[in-house]
Amino acid sequence: MADATPASLAARVRDGEIRFHELEEHADADTAAAARRRLVAETADADVDALGEYAFDAADAHGSNIENMVGAVQVPMGVAGPVAVDGGALSGERYLPMATTEGALVASINRGCSVVNDAGGATARVTKSGMTRAPVFRVADVAEAEALVSWVRDNEETLREAAESTTSHGELLEVTPYVVGNNVYLRFRYDTKDAMGMNMVTIATREACDAIEDATDASLVALSGNLCSDKKPAAINAVEGRGRSVSADVEIPREVVEERLHTTPEAIAEINTRKNLVGSAKAGGLGFNAHVANAVAAMFLATGQDEAQVVEGANAITTAEATPDGDLYCSVSLASLEVGTVGGGTKLPTQAAGLDILGVRGGGDPAGSNGDALAEAIAVGALAGELSLLAALGSRHLSSAHADLGR
Structure with missing residues (x-):
């Protein structure tokens, strides 16, 4: 790693020895980003030198804020x-x-x-306040859907214990069921304190979903069923709020x-x-x-x-x-x-x-x-x-x- 340079790393990617996204395994994060800039510049025939001017630690950003880093965009x-x-x-x-x-x-x-x-x-x-995550479950029919809704209402404390076992900060505030035929959506709402909390509530809700599957006949189809609703225009957020x-x-x-x-x-x-x-x-x-x-x-x-x-x-x-x-x-x-x-x-x-x-x-x-x-x-x-x-x-x-x- 000590001998790696942007030029040598770029050559190894071209030769197929290492993959574009693996560069940080062979050099420090700044050198890896510089190597990617060389490769991108060659492929796109673009001047990307300005992307190399940034004021943060690339090692801190890699993996937590960005992947395949080439630099940074500056906004006034x-x-x-x-x-x-x-x-x-x-x-x-x-x-x-x-x-x-x-x-x-x-x-x-x-x-x-x-x-x-x-x-x-x-x-x-x-x-x-309250960050939401709404998984969707598959059930056999509307009778089984009603049974799942009843179970959730009777066992909210069980769900709270499961969800909060994954976080030292988040608190489960409520779980609101919505039924559409043989689909049951459970909109979990959490107090995430000073965090925006999307990752926190996703991990917590996964644990609660495991408890639901262990105790009922419902099958989890997707951890997010879009009733959350994250990063999309949605009337439910206008009415019920989110964040x-x-x-x-x-x-x-x-x-x-x-x-x-x-x-x-x-x-x-x-x-x-x-x-x-x-x-x-x-x-x-x-x-x-x-x-x-x-x-x-x-x-x-x-x-x-x-x-x-x-x-x-x-x-x-x-x-x-x-x-x-x-x-x-x-x-x-x-x-x-x-x-x-x-x-x-x-x-x-x-x-x-x-x-x-x-x-x-x-x-x-x-x-x-x-x-x-x-x-x-x-x-x-x-x-x-x-x-x-x-x-x-x-x-x-x-x-x-x-x-x-x-x-």
């Missing part, structure tokens, strides 16, 4: 704020870290944060709306109704919002979250109304925001820095409080983004902002 990171947050777990002024390549996004959310501050800050609360359900709101005085956003509370309320509510309903949308995914995706990338779960994170409803006093009330409610402050990509140094900016890296005290705080911060960022975009539409400044900043 900015901050919006600081914005004042009155949260159940997050209080005070915070900068919001955002990684994106979309010009005008951070500027827009920053404008929203400034207006939120002029109104005295935003309020945010996590209203429900954290979190809401943020603010009441903005009329004069602030007029002076800072160049529109009126009534105009913003009408745009929200006709665009976010009626327009989304006509489109058959699950998310009734303007661009919540923008804030979610940018903060996910900046803090090491699973970027594919932006699908569920965008499952949000924005409301806006003129108050009896003529001010503007605006809220954003994200039904299924799946976030964590430990594990996964949160261990990488630049992503850990993003969590440090918010003051939420690592496990919270009490457990789960840092995950709640991150969810509240993202909700406030989404709220600021919704306000800014709705106001831009109301003042007809959207296209000019993108012309100036987003090209």
Whole structure:
């Protein structure tokens, strides 16, 4: 291994002596990545040298965050704020870290944060927590399906003991059965504390499934039956929630709306109704919002979250109304925001820095409080983004902002 070089390793792969994915067995992780860059560059006739500039330990990333590593992609990171947050777990002024390549996004959310501050800050609360995994079982008929449902309801403590034997942190909260003919789906919901928890609940649910198969005639078909539902648009997540359900709101005085956003509370309320509510309903949308995914995706990338779960994170409803006093009330409610402050990509140094900016890296005290705080911060960022975009539409400044900043 000491004599291995990128060139010699690449030659051995070409000659068939070692496989592309086995390079870390023959050299350190950085050398293995460099060898892969050589091979990819030759095959694709591409300049990939820029991928070799990264600030994390390749050995730490290999196997836990990435396979067949060739390097890293850099995404510009900015901050919006600081914005004042009155949260159940997050209080005070915070900068919001955002990684994106979309010009005008951070500027827009920053404008929203400034207006939120002029109104005295935003309020945010996590209203429900629980990561889910829903295996599907095959049974003989609906009678056997009902028998399995009854067994599950009578033996939830048995399932809890089996599931929690695999984790020192996760807690099984409930198991909800769903029957479709000779298919039985069991939606397990867990408190995963400060972890996003997908791996945790998958391992725990497998143990519970073994207990079900030992005690009943049901046969496990798939550990995930898509009723979870992970990384896909799903109404069940909009209704029942997944990860954290979190809401943020603010009441903005009329004069602030007029002076800072160049529109009126009534105009913003009408745009929200006709665009976010009626327009989304006509489109058959699950998310009734303007661009919540923008804030979610940018903060996910900046803090090491699973970027594919932006699908569920965008499952949000924005409301806006003129108050009896003529001010503007605006809220954003994200039904299924799946976030964590430990594990996964949160261990990488630049992503850990993003969590440090918010003051939420690592496990919270009490457990789960840092995950709640991150969810509240993202909700406030989404709220600021919704306000800014709705106001831009109301003042007809959207296209000019993108012309100036987003090209």
